[in-house]
Amino acid sequence: MTEVQWLIGFHVLGAFLFVSGAAAVGALHALATRREKPSEVAYLLGLTRPAVAVVGAGGLMTLGLGAWLVDYEGWDWGDGWISAALLLWIASIALGGIGGRSARHTRYLAERLAAEGDRPSEELRRQLADPVAQALNYASFLAVVAVLALMIWKPGA
Amino acid sequence: MSWLVFLHVLVAMLLVGGLIASAVTARFELWNVARWSAVAAVAATIVTIGLGEGLTADEDVAAGWVDASRGLAVFGVLLGGCVLAVVAGLARTRPRARRVTAPLAVLLVLIGLATAFVMAAKPT
Numbered sequence: 480m481t482e483v484q485w486l487i488g489f490h491v492l493g494a495f496l497f498v499s500g501a502a503a504v505g506a507l508h509a510l511a512t513r514r515e516k517p518s519e520v521a522y523l524l525g526l527t528r529p530a531v532a533v534v535g536a537g538g539l540m541t542l543g544l545g546a547w548l549v550d551y552e553g554w555d556w557g558d559g560w561i562s563a564a565l566l567l568w569i570a571s572i573a574l575g576g577i578g579g580r581s582a583r584h585t586r587y588l589a590e591r592l593a594a595e596g597d598r599p600s601e602e603l604r605r606q607l608a609d610p611v612a613q614a615l616n617y618a619s620f621l622a623v624v625a626v627l628a629l630m631i632w633k634p635g636a
Numbered sequence: 637m638s639w640l641v642f643l644h645v646l647v648a649m650l651l652v653g654g655l656i657a658s659a660v661t662a663r664f665e666l667w668n669v670a671r672w673s674a675v676a677a678v679a680a681t682i683v684t685i686g687l688g689e690g691l692t693a694d695e696d697v698a699a700g701w702v703d704a705s706r707g708l709a710v711f712g713v714l715l716g717g718c719v720l721a722v723v724a725g726l727a728r729t730r731p732r733a734r735r736v737t738a739p740l741a742v743l744l745v746l747i748g749l750a751t752a753f754v755m756a757a758k759p760t
Contacts, residue, residue: 484759488754488756492753495652495748496749498650499649499653499655500653500656502649507660529660530656627642627649
């Protein structure tokens with residue numbers, strides 16, 4: 480195998496970890512929103528942590544090897560599809576980070592409520608269904624799908 | 637052609653996501669969730685393989701990496717995913733099934749990633 484084949488292989492592997500991890504986080508979060516008991520909500524939101532670690536590792540791998548590929552292939556950072564992909568990647572991380580912070584606060588609330596009797600709570604339900612946090616998470620995922628589209632079509636390359 | 641590639645890769649990423657969810661939930665003994673995540677991953681695998689076969693026919697590709705990735709997808713991810721769904725279902729009542737569910741899910745995640753690597757790097 481050539482060097483560029485190794486680079487592309489691991490770059491795509493990183494992208495898989497990034498997107499697959501995000502899909503797993505989304506699935507576990509969606510499950511948590513359907514639970515009533517705070518202890519179950521806290522447990523399911525806690526399970527997202529290993530998947531978030533996968534997202535982080537994949538994100539860094541994708542960016543590092545992507546930068547290496549740009550250099551190796553002699554592409555220009557100013558090319559529209561590369562700069563747009565980089566901006567969308569940053570947007571995805573930022574939006575996911577803000578949405579993730581909201582989920583973390585929801586988990587803290589669920590843990591507190593679980594320790595105080597584990598009764599269903601309107602406040603917890605409201606936080607789980609927070610439209611702003613949901614919009615941020617969806618937007619983060621859509622940004623990553625847009626990066627994938629740019630990588631496949633490479634408009635202007 | 638590009639739409640086929642896009643959907644093929646996107647669904648493959650979601651299927652690995654389903655396997656990661658299955659591995660995490662099996663590790664923490666949420667057997668029902670692990671089972672349904674595995675079922676969703678099997679469904680996504682069938683779609684991914686179908687799109688991949690469409691791509692192969694469209695581009696008339698015949699290469700070792702196509703056969704290798706096809707073998708990994710069918711005999712690794714698809715059959716393994718079916719076994720995982722069954723084992724996760726049994727894990728609710730059988731201790732032996734409990735021990736193998738999470739390691740099997742992790743193994744399938746690794747096979748899914750290996751398949752993606754082979755398809756992306758296209759080793760000759």
